[in-house]
Amino acid sequence: MTDMWHAGAPQFWRRSPVTSVLAPLMGQARWRVCGGVGVPAAFSSRGEEEASLRTGAAFTDRSWLSTYLVSGAEAARLLDRVQTRDVSQLQVGHSMRTAAVDDEGRLIDLCTVYRLEEDVFQLAGEVAIGAWLARAAAHFAVALEETTGSLACLQLVGPAIGALLDALGAAQGDRLAAGAMELVEDGSLAFHLCRRGPGTPDAYEMWFSAVTAEHAMRRLLALGETVGLRPVGADAFEALRIATGQPRAFAEFEPAILARERAHARTPFACGAGGLVDLDKPFSGRRALLAAARAPAPRPVRLAIEGFAAARGQSLRAGASLVGVLTSAAVSPSRGASLALGFLDAEPAPGAALEAVGAAGPMRARILGAFEPDPGGPKPRFGRRHGDGG
């Protein structure tokens, strides 16, 4: 049997805690690098993977996420200070999607905050924000521990996942509310189950220790056989993200702590993530965002583009004028088209056909809607509305 890791992944990539179990399941050695970790790009064909996500039970390895444990008497205060939503209101056993911004209101990352205990939180995101978080924590009575790499995270998606959760012994399983968490202990298997959504229905996260990850992975695969659980690669998962209009770091925005040019960083409002910003509570960067909420910004759009050649970086054209740019694109076999996220700097003139400009010529494009970042729990209800909060 081919060793898929050695066949396809550069040596300097890190391995996920479940790589050894997943690599043999890959049809070919195609890898993507996420957060420095090599993750399978695909296990089977895109059509099959998309079908599992939409109609069956699928999972993908997200262990590459940067994770931090924040604990101590002022843990809630710190997170509330550095996140745009009111983390202090988050109940134990719940999570929420929120944003971290710099002093100028520019996105550092879209993060998920989990309240594990009264004074213990986990923070997960795509950007390594440890150094920034440590600086922010300098004036708070908290302990900060980077847990990246010591946890494994699987994202499970699909209508058949509920049955799998029953088989895993989850007491609440698919009755969990969006954002809610459950500690599942089933014999030698212990993990935190967290329901995502409501933007992406039937989506769950499983978090378990890297130490037991291989064992847990095998067990999950064995139990999953009954519901047809299939691994899917990063590419199919990316397509799902684009289809559901979720902006992400390094695509729709450059993390402000890394952006070399100001123009590459965006505020949450400019990224269609105003719904994750509660301007009624104090947080770092709020003043800048108050001003930014009213500032004109390019319009974030979800698009369907004919053919399979749409790609990040392509221009959007309406008639003779360039009106925007694509920031993410993926193939959707079920639609027979590409799906994309992008920004419109100018509105296309009425009647002018919108096109993405690829190497092989223009491709017709159609606006499907705006970005719709998932609040990762109940929809926020803020006192006042600012910007595109929605």
Next chain:
Amino acid sequence: MALERSDLTPPGGGGEPAERPVLVIGAGINGLASAAYLARAGRRVLVLEGRNRLGGMAASVRLDDGPVVSECAHLVTALHPDVMSELGLYRHGLRFSHRRLPTMLLKPGTTLALSEDPWEAEAAIAEIAPGDARAYRRFLELVRRFHEALDPLIANPPARLGGDEAALNEAAHLLGARIGRVSERDFAALATMLAAPVAEVLDGYFASPFLKGGLAFDGVIGAFAAPSWNGTFLSFLQRRFASVSGRWGACGHPAGGLGALADAFWNAARANGAELRLNARVSRIAVDGDRVAGVVLTTGEEIAADIVVSTLHPHATFLELVGARHVDVGFAEDLAHLESRGSVARLTFVIEGLPRLGTHQDEPAPAGRFVIAPDLGYLERALTPAKFGATPAEPAVEFAIPSVHDASMQHEGRHIVTALALHAPLRAAETDETRAAFADAVTQTITRVMPDFRRRVRRAEVLMPRDIEERFGARGGHWHHIDLVPDQAWCLRPHARAAAYRGPLDGLYLAGASSHPWGGVSGLPGRGAAFAILKDRGWG
């Protein structure tokens, strides 16, 4: 958790909803200037001072049962003329025992008197360095023209970066109006020199090491720097701008010491109803959301206010009194890294009779501001030990004998010498021994130019930078609270997001030496903050 505004009681209790006073933290020159301007505009003002006397670093103090002398700052170099006239400081009791003290550069065997009269100074230079005499006048002319061009920027609030277009336009207009009159050559010179090392500029004009050393002294006093360091010419300009005599470059001495200047500011404030509480140390600035709600004193007393003016270092204001949790992460981080390395020690000597200059053995020392910095290398060498926490064996010194012209300071035939010694390191702690050792080095240095000085000394008191920090609450014992360098000037002073006297919290204003334009006793930061409040509230 922040206090709610309703938790706080205005002074005087309930009853009529009287206008809440503007609270000013710190009764240094700038706090008093702010109070005076606000009171003059009819506002209620309450000044809260942590010490038992007003003046901050510009206070006077009685020496045991001896005379009252300046406690820290000792000469008035740059009191802005607009502040003097707008507040009527003379009317409020300000008297100078001397308004035009000449600067006398000293080294063993040579005395060079740089009177504020350029012709006189030129003649004096001609005697020791003929080639530099004309150059001196040209140099002074250039500095005067710089001053004329820049004064509107100094005396007016700076713009705020990021959207304050009106202020930027105004500044550009002010500058343009003056710069328009500046020649192409001057403009180029100004652009180069603003960030240049003072040594480089002086090298371009003069040959005499002695003259260059003496002039460079003004570029490094109050800064942890050597004359070869970038930005020291800006410091030099600050010292040379605006003077009490209305002519640049001269310095003065208020009768009764610097505390008398503070008294005049306070009288101007009090005349319009401002109140002052001594021994009222603020331990916290209460915040309600993005607004200030008042202050809490170390006694636990809470005072409600909509407007608080802090004259403290931005670190103390935002990280200690407001609390880092109420300001943005990056801003807090920047403030935590704001370095304040004080480098000037203050010495007071009580001496028996008047000493004589080595060059003029048959007459007692005249009135003057004496500077010992015989060449550029001397200033460079003196910094080296300070970098490693040691005191220089041969420090550069500025001293005066105010009792020569201020009779109140003579006491039973004894005179007072006030001295500032540069390149004193900011150390974790000082002991009587470390202080005495430095006093001895300064005594030795003065004795080289005044041979009978040492034998006349009866008493020496030393405040090292750490002592100054502890006594006056000025972080690091720093002259300007934070360095005066081009990247911490104008719209970047003390920080881009706390410039123009306003920080990130509504109702909280900054008025201390770390605000535009700089430290010293100009009164301008206090005035600027008061104007900002009046403008923001439409009280103008």
